[in-house]
Amino acid sequence: MQAWKRQLRRTLKVYWYHFNQARLSSSAAELAYYSLLSIFPAILIVGNVLPMLGVNAKTVLGYLQTGIPTSVYKLIEPVITDFLQHGSGGC
Secondary structure (H helix, E strand, C coil): CHHHHHHHHHHHHHHHHHHHHHCHHHHHHHHHHHHHHHHHHHHHHHHHHHHHCCCCHHHHHHHHHHHCCHHHHHHHHHHHHHHHHHCCCCC
């Protein structure tokens, strides 16, 4: 009976050692933080490039409607339509 307890203790020690070495908790927080910071500039870049490529606003809205909740879609639909039809600078 003592053998399985030693094995369990050893397994947990090895797990804890590797968990601390990998810094999983801080890595997850860093990934979430930097992902959140990069969303807004990415939206600006894509939003400025799509009108230059001749992409129709209705096409983009069709893709968004399938990928986001209805309440969010109703909120951002007029903003995206205006942004893609009039642009925000450039040529």
